[in-house]
Every structure is written in structure tokens, then in C-alpha cells.
Amino acid sequence: MRAWLAYCGTCQRIREIMIHAPWSNFDLMTSVIVCGIGGYLLFMPGMFQAIGGVYSGMARLGPEWAWAVAFLLLGGLGLTTVLWCVRPRFIWRLLARMGTAACLLTFALNNLSHYPPPLSAVTYVLLSAWALWGVVRTNANDR
Numbered sequence: 001m002r003a004w005l006a007y008c009g010t011c012q013r014i015r016e017i018m019i020h021a022p023w024s025n026f027d028l029m030t031s032v033i034v035c036g037i038g039g040y041l042l043f044m045p046g047m048f049q050a051i052g053g054v055y056s057g058m059a060r061l062g063p064e065w066a067w068a069v070a071f072l073l074l075g076g077l078g079l080t081t082v083l084w085c086v087r088p089r090f091i092w093r094l095l096a097r098m099g100t101a102a103c104l105l106t107f108a109l110n111n112l113s114h115y116p117p118p119l120s121a122v123t124y125v126l127l128s129a130w131a132l133w134g135v136v137r138t139n140a141n142d143r
Contacts, residue, residue: 034103
């Protein structure tokens with residue numbers, strides 16, 4: 001078992017990310033965050049109505065389950081792209097970064113649309129700005 005873990009392609013990819021690829025490390029983190037948000041929305045129906053109108057902007061566009069499916073799909077694409085045992089093609093890396101950036105930007109804009117914005121708005125604004133910068137700087141030579 002230990003020998004398998006030492007030579008597992010995904011395990012080697014995680015080691016490479018943690019040691020040599022800081023942007024992939026950020027992609028890993030944002031993908032896990034987006035998947036976590038999707039899972040939370042899936043298992044907490046009625047959350048949009050329960051939390052004092054903070055999520056009313058998102059609720060106007062769709063129910064929790066629809067947002068959950070979108071976030072799980074886009075976060076899953078991001079995770080798959082980052083953790084694949086070989087580096088995926090440029091277009092998949094770009095699409096994955098765009099998907100996670102769109103999810104984080106959605107939460108940032110939703111939080112900013114509420115007055116006063118909740119404290120989490122700062123976190124989502126910074127994460128989405130960093131994720132958008134990651135999309136802009138994506139090139140074919142990224143790890």
C-alpha cells in the first residue's frame with residue numbers, strides 16, 4: 001500500500017503542487033472551497049431564506065439545489081484539473097480557473113449587494129480578485 005502511494009500519479013501531483021506550483025496550490029484551495037460551498041448548499045435547503053436576506057440576490061436567480069449543482073460541477077472540474085496525474089491541456093486549466101473564479105465572484109457580488117455587506121464579503125472579494133488574476137495570467141506553461 002505504501003509503495004502504491006509513493007508512485008500514485010495523483011499523489012505525485014499533490015507533492016508537486018505543494019512544493020513547486022503555488023498557483024496550482026491556490027487552484028486546489030479555491031476548488032475545495034467551491035465544492036464545499038456546493039455541498040453546503042445541497043445539504044442545507046432553505047438557507048437562502050434563513051439567513052436574513054444576505055442571499056436574496058442568489059435566491060432570485062435560482063434555488064439552493066441549482067446553485068449547489070453548478071458549484072459542485074465547477075469545483076469538481078477545478079479539482080479534477082488540479083489533481084489529474086498529468087498536466088491537463090491548457091483549455092481545461094483555463095476553463096477550470098474561470099469556473100471557480102465565477103463562483104467566488106458570484107458570492108462576492110452577492111455579499112456586496114446586501115447592505116451592510118456581511119464580514120464574509122471581504123473574504124470573497126479578495127478570493128475572487130485573486131482567482132480572476134489567476135485566469136488572466138493562465139498560460140500554456142503553467143504547472
